[in-house]
Amino acid sequence: MAPQVPAAFPGIIDPDLDDSDDNGYAEVQGRVINPPFSFGSGGVELVGKEMTQDLQAQKALAEANPSTSVDLESKGVSFGSISHDGVGFNFSQVEGIGPDLVVRPFGRTGCCATVREFDTGAMQFHHGIQPVEVVGAGVDADGDGVADELLEGELSAMHIFQVSLERPRQKKVSKQTPQERAGSDVFNDIGCADCHVREFVTNSKHLTLSLPEVMEDPSANVYFSINLTRSAPGFRRSGSGVVVPLFADLKLHDMGPDLTEETGNSLFQTARLWGIADTAPYLHDGRALTLGEAISEHGGEAQANADAFDALSAADHDALIAFLKTLRTPRSPNKNL
Numbered sequence: 001m002a003p004q005v006p007a008a009f010p011g012i013i014d015p016d017l018d019d020s021d022d023n024g025y026a027e028v029q030g031r032v033i034n035p036p037f038s039f040g041s042g043g044v045e046l047v048g049k050e051m052t053q054d055l056q057a058q059k060a061l062a063e064a065n066p067s068t069s070v071d072l073e074s075k076g077v078s079f080g081s082i083s084h085d086g087v088g089f090n091f092s093q094v095e096g097i098g099p100d101l102v103v104r105p106f107g108r109t110g111c112c113a114t115v116r117e118f119d120t121g122a123m124q125f126h127h128g129i130q131p132v133e134v135v136g137a138g139v140d141a142d143g144d145g146v147a148d149e150l151l152e153g154e155l156s157a158m159h160i161f162q163v164s165l166e167r168p169r170q171k172k173v174s175k176q177t178p179q180e181r182a183g184s185d186v187f188n189d190i191g192c193a194d195c196h197v198r199e200f201v202t203n204s205k206h207l208t209l210s211l212p213e214v215m216e217d218p219s220a221n222v223y224f225s226i227n228l229t230r231s232a233p234g235f236r237r238s239g240s241g242v243v244v245p246l247f248a249d250l251k252l253h254d255m256g257p258d259l260t261e262e263t264g265n266s267l268f269q270t271a272r273l274w275g276i277a278d279t280a281p282y283l284h285d286g287r288a289l290t291l292g293e294a295i296s297e298h299g300g301e302a303q304a305n306a307d308a309f310d311a312l313s314a315a316d317h318d319a320l321i322a323f324l325k326t327l328r329t330p331r332s333p334n335k336n337l
């Protein structure tokens, strides 16, 4: 029997891993996650770390000035406000970030502040490999007869490799067709750029790596620094920093009931749209096969934008899609490592 694709990925309640139903595929019970690529992650990590530093300073300001509401803002993105009553913080007005005020760009649901934090979890969860920095040196924590499964230096090398990958490319504005340029305007007009912020400029062009990592203080325990303007990452310089054209705000948004996971979670990191032309399928679980489907399926905080998209004239609709298709992944990744 030819394998069939399940009608809907999530919501499988009757696991059948060995296919005893003989329908050609294994039903699994679990989260279906469509992982984003790692290209340009050095720029993403740097933007996130600089935002975290701003937010931590604002948090400290609130603590030093009890009963004063302090705006949480970094690089033009608002995360609400915070206050302190002399005993504890009031987080009720904080938006789009957890109470530790650490920006976590990695993972669809914003699990991780750095590539290393993500890799440390992924090694254990996906590969059954226990990093020394988690279980300790010489410890066989999973009782499989192997200690020191992944050394600190090995994780550092992985981190350096991933944050050194090329950034995605966008067709230069001067080379875009009139339709693509019109689509760029539509993108602004119907509010896509409110969450999919086109670019950030960093203060520094150097991404620093730390061990051990202190998420609230990215300046602690630095052991290595990468110049993101050099090959391979190749970010464009701006002042003392670099331009990171990621098309996201590094915030969590409530995407409404249709995109809610089986776990009940409806909060997702704004997907970075750089490279989007080459990365179908779309959304956190890969349910959308086309860009148009991905946009129409926005709900919750982006419901009005999805409605505006669905109401576009055919010409504006096609222009917007043509504009999104100017966002490409690197042509020859790893060439200049």
Ligand code: HEC
Pocket (backbone or CB within 6 Å): 108, 187, 190, 191, 192, 193, 194, 195, 196, 253, 255, 259, 268, 269, 270, 271, 272, 273, 276, 279, 281, 282, 283, 284, 285, 291, 294, 295, 298, 301, 302, 305, 306, 309
């Ligand atoms: C309120 C914030 C918000 C607004 C406004 C918004 N988006 Fe999104 N967008 C998101 C989030 C969050 C996701 C990730 C959802 C998920 O993972 O399921 C996303 C995902 C996407 C994706 C899929 C990307 C991928 O890799 O999976 C596309 C394409 C997209 N948005 C385009 C648009 C366009 C075009 C508009 C304007 C009509 C728009 N978005 C408006 C927050 C927003």
